[in-house]
Amino acid sequence: KMLTYYTGLESMAVFNLVLDHIKHGLTANNQRLNEFQKLLLCLMKLRLNVPFTDLGYRFNVTCSTASIIFRKVIMLLEHMFKNLIYWPEREALRSTMPRSFFNIFGNSVAVIIDCFEIAIEKPSNLKARAQTWSSYKNKNTVKYLITITPQGSILYISDDWGGRVSDKRITENCNFLNNLIPGDVVLADRGFIINESVGFHCATLKTPAFTKGLP
Incomplete structure (x- = not known):
């Protein structure tokens, strides 16, 4: 349970499996942390979002070193896992569509979109601080x-955007829309005012009734 609390992983077997795939990129001379500690530091940051200053004290390194290690491990994890996220063939999505969605949308392939917002430490750079300020969350994000998919699989993740950018702008300026084909249905809450952009690809935007009127 302690491992799951700090890392989100269910067992040491999973932790060691991930470590085996990335440790070649973590080996370096004259560093205070070994490969195990570097991965643990990164996963603790992802799981608990503790400040780098806190991680520095826990692992007996400077705040800047903790930040550098985190970024290095993140890049290795991205390289390892990026191929697991892909857009399946439409027929594969149709054949496994939950009955509740099929009853509503028929043979149309429905996908669900939302913006995931993560709080970050306040940047020291004033421009970055302004770009990441989220008035909705009242913090830097x-x-x-x-x-x-309705089945729960992740199809697409955009690059990161500052918290001040609207959901509409992100959707229209990442390459998500290029994945749509005629007949697709996009489900989104009322904050996504992208009817025209989705319609340009001959797809349809639908807003579930239970999200209407919500802030």
């Missing part, structure tokens, strides 16, 4: 557009 980064945002990602995430697309999932």
Whole structure:
């Protein structure tokens, strides 16, 4: 349970499997942390979002070193896992569509989009601080557009955007829309005012009734 609390992983077997795939990129001379500690530091940051200053004290390194290690491990994890996120063939999506969605949309392939917003430490750079300020969250954040299937699989994750950027702008300026084909249905809450952009690809935007009128 302690491992799951700090890392989100269910067992040491999973932790060691991930470590085996990335440790070649973590080996370096004259560093205070070994490969195990570097991965643990990164996963703790992802899981708990503790400040780098806190991680520095825990691992007996400077705040800047903790930040550098985190970015290095993140790049290795991205390289390892990026191929697991892809857009399946439409027929594969149709054949496994939950009955509740099929009853509503028939043979149309429905995808669900939302922006995932993550709180970050306040940047020291004033421009970055302004770009990441989210008036909705009242804190500095980064945002990602995430697309999932009704089955729960992740289809697409955008690059990171500053928290001040609207959901509409992110959707229209990442390459998500290029994945749509005629007949697709996009489900989104009322904050996504992208009817014309989705319609340009001969797809349809639908807003579930339970999200209407919500802030």
